[in-house]
Structures are given as structure tokens and as C-alpha cells.
Amino acid sequence: xxxxxxxxxxxEKARALAAAGQWRLTWRRFRRHRLAVVCGVVILMxxxxxxxxxxxxxxxATRPSAQLSLIPPQEIHWFDNGAWSPHVxxxxxxxxxxxxxxxxxxxxxxxxxxxxxxGFEWRLFGVFPTDRHLIGVSGADAxxxxxxxxxxxxxxxxxxxxxxxxxxxxxxxxIGVTLSLTLGVLLGGISGLYGGVVDDTxxxxxxxxxxxxxxxxxxxxxxxxxxxxxxxxxxxxxxxxISLVSWTELARVVRGRFLALREEDFxxxxxxxxxxxxxxxxxxxxxxxxxxxxxxxxxxxxxxVLSETALSFLGLGLxxxxxxWGVLLQAAQNVQAVAITPWLLFPAVPVIVAVLAFNFFGDxxxxxxxxxxxx
Amino acid sequence: MLPxxxxxxxxxxxxxxxxxxxxxxxIQLPPGDYITSxxxxxxxxxxxxxNQEAEVLRRQYGLDEPMPVQYLRWMALxxxxxxxxxxxxxxxxxxxxxxxxLLTFVVSAAAVxxxxxxxLPIGIYTAVRQHSVADYVFTLLGFIGLAVPSFLIALVxxxxxxxxxxxxxxxxFSPAYAEAPWSWxxxxxLAWHLPLPALILGLxxxxxxxxxxxxxxxxxxxxxxxxxxLARGMPMWxxxxxxxxxxxLNPFVSTVGYILPYVVSGSVIVSLVLGLPTVxxxxxxxxxxxxxxxxxxxxxxxxVLTVVGTFLSDLLLIAIDPRIRLGGxx
Numbered sequence: 001x002x003x004x005x006x007x008x009x010x011x012e013k014a015r016a017l018a019a020a021g022q023w024r025l026t027w028r029r030f031r032r033h034r035l036a037v038v039c040g041v042v043i044l045m046x047x048x049x050x051x052x053x054x055x056x057x058x059x060x061a062t063r064p065s066a067q068l069s070l071i072p073p074q075e076i077h078w079f080d081n082g083a084w085s086p087h088v089x090x091x092x093x094x095x096x097x098x099x100x101x102x103x104x105x106x107x108x109x110x111x112x113x114x115x116x117x118x119g120f121e122w123r124l125f126g127v128f129p130t131d132r133h134l135i136g137v138s139g140a141d142a143x144x145x146x147x148x149x150x151x152x153x154x155x156x157x158x159x160x161x162x163x164x165x166x167x168x169x170x171x172x173x174x175i176g177v178t179l180s181l182t183l184g185v186l187l188g189g190i191s192g193l194y195g196g197v198v199d200d201t202x203x204x205x206x207x208x209x210x211x212x213x214x215x216x217x218x219x220x221x222x223x224x225x226x227x228x229x230x231x232x233x234x235x236x237x238x239x240x241x242i243s244l245v246s247w248t249e250l251a252r253v254v255r256g257r258f259l260a261l262r263e264e265d266f267x268x269x270x271x272x273x274x275x276x277x278x279x280x281x282x283x284x285x286x287x288x289x290x291x292x293x294x295x296x297x298x299x300x301x302x303x304x305v306l307s308e309t310a311l312s313f314l315g316l317g318l319x320x321x322x323x324x325w326g327v328l329l330q331a332a333q334n335v336q337a338v339a340i341t342p343w344l345l346f347p348a349v350p351v352i353v354a355v356l357a358f359n360f361f362g363d364x365x366x367x368x369x370x371x372x373x374x375x
Numbered sequence: 376m377l378p379x380x381x382x383x384x385x386x387x388x389x390x391x392x393x394x395x396x397x398x399x400x401x402i403q404l405p406p407g408d409y410i411t412s413x414x415x416x417x418x419x420x421x422x423x424x425x426n427q428e429a430e431v432l433r434r435q436y437g438l439d440e441p442m443p444v445q446y447l448r449w450m451a452l453x454x455x456x457x458x459x460x461x462x463x464x465x466x467x468x469x470x471x472x473x474x475x476x477l478l479t480f481v482v483s484a485a486a487v488x489x490x491x492x493x494x495l496p497i498g499i500y501t502a503v504r505q506h507s508v509a510d511y512v513f514t515l516l517g518f519i520g521l522a523v524p525s526f527l528i529a530l531v532x533x534x535x536x537x538x539x540x541x542x543x544x545x546x547x548f549s550p551a552y553a554e555a556p557w558s559w560x561x562x563x564x565l566a567w568h569l570p571l572p573a574l575i576l577g578l579x580x581x582x583x584x585x586x587x588x589x590x591x592x593x594x595x596x597x598x599x600x601x602x603x604x605l606a607r608g609m610p611m612w613x614x615x616x617x618x619x620x621x622x623x624l625n626p627f628v629s630t631v632g633y634i635l636p637y638v639v640s641g642s643v644i645v646s647l648v649l650g651l652p653t654v655x656x657x658x659x660x661x662x663x664x665x666x667x668x669x670x671x672x673x674x675x676x677x678x679v680l681t682v683v684g685t686f687l688s689d690l691l692l693i694a695i696d697p698r699i700r701l702g703g704x705x
Contacts, residue, residue, distance in 0.1 A: 207386070208393045211685060213677045215640035216658060217401070220674060223662040224404035306524050310644055313526060314659065333648070335533045345534065348527050355522040 026291050029368035036364020039357040046170060046354055053167045054122035056134050058146050061160035062321065067093065068155030071103050071147050073343050076113060086113040088137075088146060111145050112138045150343040152331055161323055162347055168324040170354065172239050173304040177297055180243040184250025185293070191251065192258025193281070199255075206248045214245050218307065222316035231322045238317050242307045246300050253296050257289040291368075298362035302355040309351055325351050379693075387686045394678035395453075395671075399446045402662070402670050408438050409462045409665045436462060438667075449668065453675075459668030463661065468672045472654055476676055478547060479642060479653040482576065483680075485569050486638045489577030490584055497581075498588025499620060502596060517582035525641045529575050529648040547572070547651050572649055576641050580634045588623060595619035628691050635684035639677050 031037060049056050074088045089105035096102050117136025123129050137146050149158040191202040221241045225234055261267055270280050305325075311317030312326025313333070320327060328347035332338050338345055410432050414424050433439045437448060452459055458468035501510040552564040595601070596619055604614040646655030654673050661670040 204386075204389075208390050211390050211678065211682050212394055212397065213640040213643075213674075213681055215643045216674045216677050217397075219643070219659065219662055220398070220401040220670070221404070224401060302522065310524060310526060314644065314647065329527075329530075332530060335530075335537050338530070338534050339537045342534065342538075345530065348530070351527070352519075352523050356518060359518060359522055 023291075026368045030364055033364035033367060035360050036368075039360040039364070042353065042357040043361055046166060046350075046357070049163060050167045050170050052124075053163050054120075055124075055132065057157075057160035057163045058119065058133065058135060058148065059157050059160050060120050060122075061156045061164060061323075064154035064156060065144075066155060068144065068147075068151050069153055070101070070341050071151045071155075072341075073150040073158075074105070074147050076148070077110075080110070087111055088113055090145060091147070113146065114138050149346050150341070152328075152344065158328075158343065158346060161328060162325075162350060165323045165325045165328050165347065166350060168235070168318060168322060169305055169308055169326070169351075172235070172242070172308045172318075172324070173301045175236075176239045176243040176246070176304040176308075177300055179240065180247035180250055180300065181293075181297055183243070183247035185254050187247070188251035188254030189258060189281075192255035192262075202251070203255075206251060209245060209248050212245075214307075215310070217245070218242070218311055219314070219316055222311050225316075231318075234318060235322065238308060238311060242304050242311075246303060249300065250293070250296060254289075254293065257292065258285065261285050261288065292366070295362055295366035295368075298358060298365055301362075302358035305351070305355060305358070380690075383686060383689050387682045390682050391675075391679050394682070395450065395675050396446065398671050398674040398678070399442070399449070401674075402665065402667055403442055408433070409436070409667060410438060412665055413462070436460075436667075449671065453672075458672040461661070461666055461669040463664050463666040463669065468669050471669060472657060472673060472676075475652055475654045475657060478651070479639070479646075479655070479677075480680065481565070482547070482569070482572055482646075482651065482653055483635065483638045483642055485573035486576035486642070487580075487634055489570075489573045490580045490634060490638075493577065493581045494584035494588060498585045499592060499615070501585070502589045502592035502623075503615060505593065513585070517585050519582075520578045521582040523578075524644075525575050525579050526644045526648050528578060529572075529645050532571070532575065533649065547653075572642075572645060572651055575649075576638055576645055579641060580637050584634065591623035591625075592619055595622050625692070625695055628688060628695055635681055635688075639680060643677075 054060075071091055074091070076086055076088055078084065078086050080087060087110040089107050090109035090111055091103040092106045094102050094104065113135065114137070115135055116132055117138065118131045119133040119136045121129060121131050135146075135148075147157055147159070149162065151157055152161065187202055191199045218241055221244070222238065225237045225241075229237065267280060267284060270284050275284070308317055308324060309326035309329065312319075312324050313329045315330060318324045318327055325347045329345075329351075332344045332348075410429050413432075414429055417424050430439070437445055440448075449459055460466070461468050461471050464471050497513050501507075501513050504510055547565055547568045548561070549564050549568070552561045555561055596615070598619070601614060601619055604618065605611065642651075642653060643655035643658060645651070646653040647659060650656075654677070658670060658673045660666075661673065
């Protein structure tokens with residue numbers, strides 16, 4: 001109810017607050033939202049995995065190996081006889097009496113696990129060659145011995161695959177958001193600025209797009225992506241398909257802001273002062289709703305991530321050899337399979353964590369975006 | 376009020392037409408047509424079809440004509456209540472999806488109902504007891520419900536059911552009733568299987584509706600009329616349920632239009648995971664096989680279902696809020 005400045009005993013602080021710019025105020029309010037800040041850090045961590053996926057991966061997770069099919073997650077033993085010495089047991093492959101494959105850890109064969117270990121070669125930012133990895137084993141090929149989250153049917157390390165999947169899943173969201181932001185701001189801005197017939201037409205289009213059930217629409221469009229397209233082509237096609245719907249929300253917000261701001265005193269006075277239309281838009285209007293747009297954009301990201309996951313899960317989105325969370329979850333489609341190999345459900349965890357983090361972060365941003373509102 | 380209704384109705388019809396055109400275009404997008412994939416399938420299974428035979432088939436289905444002609448022909452049929460023939464099933468589209476459409480509607484309606492039954496009381500409770508432990512717990516649960524896609528919930532529940540109950544929890548009917556004609560026993564069987572898919576589908580929108588309800592009610596709770604009622608000794612819950620809740624329900628009704636497309640969309644994927652006999656699985660297969668009329672009809676029907684839902688929620692809103700009748704325009 002009360003102004004934060006009034007509650008503050010220090011007059012000096014109050015003065016600083018009164019003179020603070022909009023970005024300072026937004027940042028101040030955002031910091032108070034503890035959960036949003038924590039989620040912001042989580043998101044940063046996710047994107048560092050995107051940037052340095054090879055560093056976090058144990059093996060390059062592309063070569064199938066029938067000998068390593070469906071190994072359960074390994075347990076890391078942190079201590080050896082009371083001393084710090086992380087290690088895993090080598091898994092031994094056997095067939096039981098029913099001819100079922102079983103993997104048993106062999107406590108006699110310890111494999112040392114080390115951090116910042118040497119592994120397969122990769123290039124930092126695609127330029128600097130290095131072979132360092134967050135985690136690895138000494139004296140053995142990590143791709144054949146270390147399975148933190150088990151392996152998939154084709155014997156590829158699930159942890160490494162999840163790391164690479166993060167890259168695809170989260171960048172689809174980013175590119176998609178950029179696309180829908182461009183469309184949304186452009187059309188929403190035109191709609192709010194000109195009004196009249198243009199506004200009416202754009203609003204009708206938005207209404208129609210929003211009334212089409214999204215999943216069937218996406219399924220139809222995704223099924224139309226030719227089977228023989230390359231991984232990159234499919235990737236961009238799916239991104240475009242997903243952004244086709246989400247731009248409407250942004251367009252609505254931008255239009256609403258434009259309409260509301262047009263009547264504001266400071267815009268009217270700028271007009272009376274003889275500012276050009278472009279100057280009014282970019283010097284006066286955009287800064288005042290930019291933070292709002294950023295917040296809405298952040299809330300659009302999780303929707304994109306979920307859409308990609310759902311489509312790929314159905315086999316209509318990204319296709320192997322591309323790896324995304326949805327592609328990995330495809331292996332968990334069959335309940336009988338999951339009952340025997342429950343670790344195939346692991347890729348659901350990053351999906352849920354990422355989407356939750358984006359939601360809380362975006363929520364905090366939205367609350368903070370309007371620094372002059374009285375809480 | 377009449378001009379307003381006419382406007383909304385016009386808009387709804389126009390939207391349906393747009394959806395049908397969009398549907399038709401989208402399904403025609405992939406190169407080739409159903410016959411192409413049919414020939415490819417035949418070749419894969421060892422038999423062959425001459426180009427001549429393929430042409431005859433194309434002519435039979437009217438696939439050799441330009442797209443606008445095909446569209447108009449199909450639309451002329453649809454208006455008469457005939458949705459064409461499914462090429463893959465070799466049966467009229469109506470026979471393939473008639474019952475499935477009904478079941479889709481039943482499942483979606485049950486999901487929306489579940490959403491309300493959960494979201495309404497929780498929304499009211501968390502607003503009245505703002506900042507209580509229950510408020511935080513429900514808000515957190517709501518966020519999780521919002522974040523976890525329904526097909527993941529379905530997967531996990533199926534896994535748990537399979538693991539701990541030893542049964543498959545999917546489907547809408549017991550095997551005995553799956554192919555049986557409609558009877559009261561079958562309806563009972565459906566009612567027995569319905570809650571799980573309805574819950575899975577409803578959870579996603581519950582969070583959203585709950586938050587809308589909570590925010591609306593919070594606004595109302597601070598108003599003087601409630602203070603007056605309480606000051607005059609009205610029991611708290613009665614006062615709250617009688618006045619502010621009724622006002623808060625108003626924007627709530629308008630969200631029905633938003634929930635329905637969400638639920639219908641979600642039902643497609645959840646049906647695939649849970650193996651529900653709704654249109655979802657058929658739509659998936661028909662899209663992949665480019666079964667033009669079948670896929671077209673399903674997308675069109677789902678679109679119309681949403682448009683009708685939005686229209687109905689508009690009507691409901693007018694019935695609840697007399698103020699809307701005053702203005703014919705937005």
C-alpha cells in the first residue's frame with residue numbers, strides 16, 4: 001500500500017529512489033522476488049549448458065553400440081575406504097536364465113571418476129580445440145564405462161544425450177521467440193498505431209489464428225515437412241511452425257500498450273511539442289513498455305519449449321539424428337518399455353525444471369516490469 | 376443485444392470458413408497426395424500399381440483437379456452433412472470418426488468440468504486466506520500443473536499404474552465394452568474410466584483458472600460493500616459466496632472460451648499416450664498418410680468445436696453480466 005520510499009527511514013535513500021530511472025526501479029523490484037531470482041540463475045545454468053554442451057557431456061553420444069544397450073544408471077561411490085576417491089564399478093553384461101540381458105556392477109573393477117577430465121576432442125565456440133570435460137574417467141574411454149543416467153536402446157549415454165538435447169530444445173525456443181517477437185511487435189504496433197480498418201483486419205486475423213486448436217494445426221504443418229529434409233531444415237521449419245501461433249499474444253500486448261499510451265499526457269505533450277511520429281514511438285513509447293514486452297517474451301519461451309517437446313514426442317518435430325528432449329522422450333512412449341527401463345523418463349526432468357524456471361522468472365519480471373505500480 | 380449476437384455469430388461463421396480453408400491448404404502442403412503414398416506402400420509390400428491405375432484412382436477421388444475446385448467440392452458435400460470418404464479406411468469419414476468425435480467431446484467436457492470443480496473452490500479459498508500456507512502450497516502446485524505438459528503427466532501416471540497396480544490404466548472402456556453397441560452398462564463403464572483422462576487434461580488449465588479466480592476475488596474482497604455486509608453481522612462465508620464470488624465469476628466465464636481450445640488440443644496428444652478412442656490417434660495417422668478428407672474433417676470439427684465453445688462462453692457472459700448488453704460494440 002505504501003510507497004517503498006516512505007517506509008525507508010533514510011531520506012538519502014528515498015531521494016536516490018525518487019531519482020532512479022525506470023531500469024533501476026525494475027531491477028530493484030525484481031531482486032525482491034527471491035524465487036524469480038533463483039529461477040533466473042537456473043535459466044543461466046541451462047543456457048551455459050547450451051553454450052558449452054560438449055564440456056558437460058561425457059561422450060559424444062552419437063555412435064550406437066549394441067553391447068551397451070539399456071544399461072541402468074550407475075551409482076557414483078564418492079569414498080573409497082573413507083578417503084575421497086569418486087569411482088564407479090564396471091558393469092558386466094550377462095544373460096540370465098530367461099535370456100534377458102542383465103548388467104551387474106563389478107565391485108572389484110573400480111573406475112576412477114575425475115572432474116575436468118580429458119575426453120573426446122571438441123572445439124570451444126567452434127574454434128579452440130580442447131578435450132576437457134566436466135566429468136570423465138581416468139585411464140578408460142568414458143563413452144564405454146561411465147553411464148551416469150544409463151544408456152538408451154542403442155547403447156548411447158543418456159546423460160550426454162540429454163546435454164545435447166538441451167541445446168536443441170532451448171535454442172528452438174529462443175529463435176522461435178525472436179521470430180514471434182518481430183511479428184508480434186510489428187503487427188501489434190501497426191494495429192495500435194493506425195487503428196481503423198488496419199487494426200480491425202489484424203485483430204480478426206489474430207482471433208482466427210487463436211481459435212484454431214494449436215496441436216492439430218501444428219501436427220498438420222509438421223506432417224507437411226518433407227521427410228527428406230536435413231536436420232537443420234527441419235529444425236528451422238519446426239521453429240517457424242511453433243512461432244506461427246505465439247506471435248498473436250505478443251501482438252495483443254503491444255497493441256494494448258500502444259492504445260493506452262496514446263492517451264497519456266507525456267505522449268500528448270510530446271506531440272504538441274512537434275516531435276516526429278518516429279521519435280515519439282522510439283524515444284517515448286518503446287522505452288515505457290519495453291520491460292513489459294521482455295516479461296511477456298519470457299513467458300512465451302516455456303510455451304515454445306513445451307510445443308517442441310510435444311511435437312518431437314509425437315515424431316512430428318525434430319527427427320533423429322537430431323536430439324531434443326522430445327526426441328529422447330519418444331523412447332518412453334511405450335509403457336511396457338518404461339516399466340522395465342524407467343530411466344528413459346529422465347529427459348522429462350529438465351523439461352519440467354526449465355519450464356517452471358521460465359514461468360517463475362517471467363512472472364517476477366512481469367511484476368517488476370511496472371515499477372510505478374504500487375504493490 | 377441482437378446486433379451484438381449477430382456480430383458474434385457472423386464472426387464465428389467466418390472463422391469456421393477460414394479454418395476450413397486453412398485446414399485444406401495445410402493438408403495439401405506436402406508434395407504428392409494420398410495415392411502417391413499408397414503406391415509407395417504397395418511397392419514396399421511387393422505389389423505394383425501402374426501409372427494408369429494410379430491415374431484412375433486419382434480421378435475417382437477427384438485428386439487430379441486444381442485445389443480450389445477440390446475444396447469447393449468438399450465444402451459442398453460438408454454443407455450437406457457428408458464429409459467425404461476416408462481413402463485409408465475406405466469408409467465414409469462419418470463412420471470412422473462419428474463415435475470418436477462424440478467421445479472427444481465427452482472427454483473435453485469432463486476435463487473442463489474437472490478444471491472448474493478444482494479451480495473454483497481452490498481459487499476462492501486461496502483468495503480469502505491469502506498468504507496462508509495453503510495459499511502458497513496451491514500456488515506452487517498450480518505452477519507445477521501449468522509447467523508439466525499433460526502428456527508427461529499421462530506417461531508418469533501410466534508408468535505408476537503399470538508398476539504398482541499391474542494394470543494398464545489407459546483407454547476409455549474395459550475390453551468387454553470396447554466394441555459393444557451403446558447401452559447403459561457401456562455408459563457406466565465409460566463413467567468409470569473417464570475421471571483419469573479428465574483429470575490429466577484438466578490439470579493444465581486448472582492452474583490458470585485458479586489464478587484468475589484468485590486475482591478477481593482479491594480485487595472484490597477489498598471493496599466497501601463486503602466490509603458493510605460483514606459489519607452488519609453477516610456470516611463471513613455466506614457474505615463472500617453471495618456477493619464477491621458472483622462478481623468474480625464474471626471474467627471467469629469468459630475464460631471458458633480459452634480453456635476449450637487448450638483442452639481439445641491437449642486431448643489429441645494425451646489420447647495418443649493413453650490410447651483413448653478419441654479423434655486424436657486417427658488424426659495423427661491420417662495426417663501422416665495424407666488422408667485428405669479424414670484429416671480435413673477432424674481439424675475442421677475441432678476448430679468448429681472451439682469456435683462454438685467461444686461463442687457459447689460469450690452468450691453465457693451476457694447472461695451473467697447485464698452490463699455487456701448495453702454496448703453493441705467492443
